[in-house]
Amino acid sequence: MKLARTKRTPLAARTITYRLTAELTPPNLAQRWPGLPVDRYPEWLALVDAAFMGLFGIVDPRQVLVHKTELRLDDVFIGAVPFKGFIDLISQVDDDTGRWLEVVDFKTGARVPYVPPGQINDHHDQIRLYRIGLAQKLGGDRLFRGSVYYTRDKLAKAVPVSMRGPDLDATVRRFGSAWRRLNRYAEDAAWPARTSPLCGWCPLTPICAWIVRPVVAGDRSVKSVAGQVEPAIRTFRSSAS
Numbered sequence: 452m453k454l455a456r457t458k459r460t461p462l463a464a465r466t467i468t469y470r471l472t473a474e475l476t477p478p479n480l481a482q483r484w485p486g487l488p489v490d491r492y493p494e495w496l497a498l499v500d501a502a503f504m505g506l507f508g509i510v511d512p513r514q515v516l517v518h519k520t521e522l523r524l525d526d527v528f529i530g531a532v533p534f535k536g537f538i539d540l541i542s543q544v545d546d547d548t549g550r551w552l553e554v555v556d557f558k559t560g561a562r563v564p565y566v567p568p569g570q571i572n573d574h575h576d577q578i579r580l581y582r583i584g585l586a587q588k589l590g591g592d593r594l595f596r597g598s599v600y601y602t603r604d605k606l607a608k609a610v611p612v613s614m615r616g617p618d619l620d621a622t623v624r625r626f627g628s629a630w631r632r633l634n635r636y637a638e639d640a641a642w643p644a645r646t647s648p649l650c651g652w653c654p655l656t657p658i659c660a661w662i663v664r665p666v667v668a669g670d671r672s673v674k675s676v677a678g679q680v681e682p683a684i685r686t687f688r689s690s691a692s
């Protein structure tokens with residue numbers, strides 16, 4: 452989206468990917484990310500390609516009027532809580548009702564998550580927080596809308612995000628309550644965790660209470676994976692040792 456409009460083609464996107472691959476995988480593979488063995492380049496390129504090519508099925512980037520890309524939001528407070536973020540894309544859309552700024556976040560790794568009616572959609576909260584922060588920067592008299600672009604090829608979809616007043620208010624309330632919870636955890640020096648398949652890569656598994664804790668009958672706050680997780684790194688060395 453940073454290219455001139457006429458140049459935003461699939462070919463240009465792939466050229467950028469190939470150029471980055473060359474830059475990031477120099478001969479000294481031991482020292483540079485991603486440090487891929489040469490014979491795995493095609494696999495890596497195919498994965499990256501699949502992660503973003505769906506964008507071209509959502510919009511024609513040549514038609515997008517870019518206001519900003521990767522806009523950094525900081526020194527912003529939302530409901531008295533400090534907020535930081537990077538907005539992937541802000542585009543400008545003109546229609547009969549006026550000039551809109553559309554806040555867009557790209558999700559390359561996820562299919563559209565199923566969120567049951569009435570449940571919290573984190574991706575939508577994220578867009579609304581961006582919108583609120585942006586309004587502080589640019590002025591609340593601007594017209595805003597927002598979308599999440601799920602750019603995975605064959606699963607691509609643009610999902611509009613509600614910017615209704617009650618939804619914005621609910622997002623701010625949830626943000627504030629998450630902040631208070633985090634502060635309480637910090638004060639207590641106790642951080643509840645939630646097990647997931649990612650525990651398999653966590654170096655804390657040998658000592659994590661949430662892994663070793665048995666499920667108490669009726670306790671739905673945690674799904675015990677005791678005995679099911681094979682830690683990727685077996686030893687955890689504290690800073691004191």
Ligand code: SF4
Pocket residue numbers: 644645646647649650653654655656659660661662
């Ligand atoms: S092992 Fe514990 S600390 Fe590590 S990711 Fe899982 S729940 Fe979190």
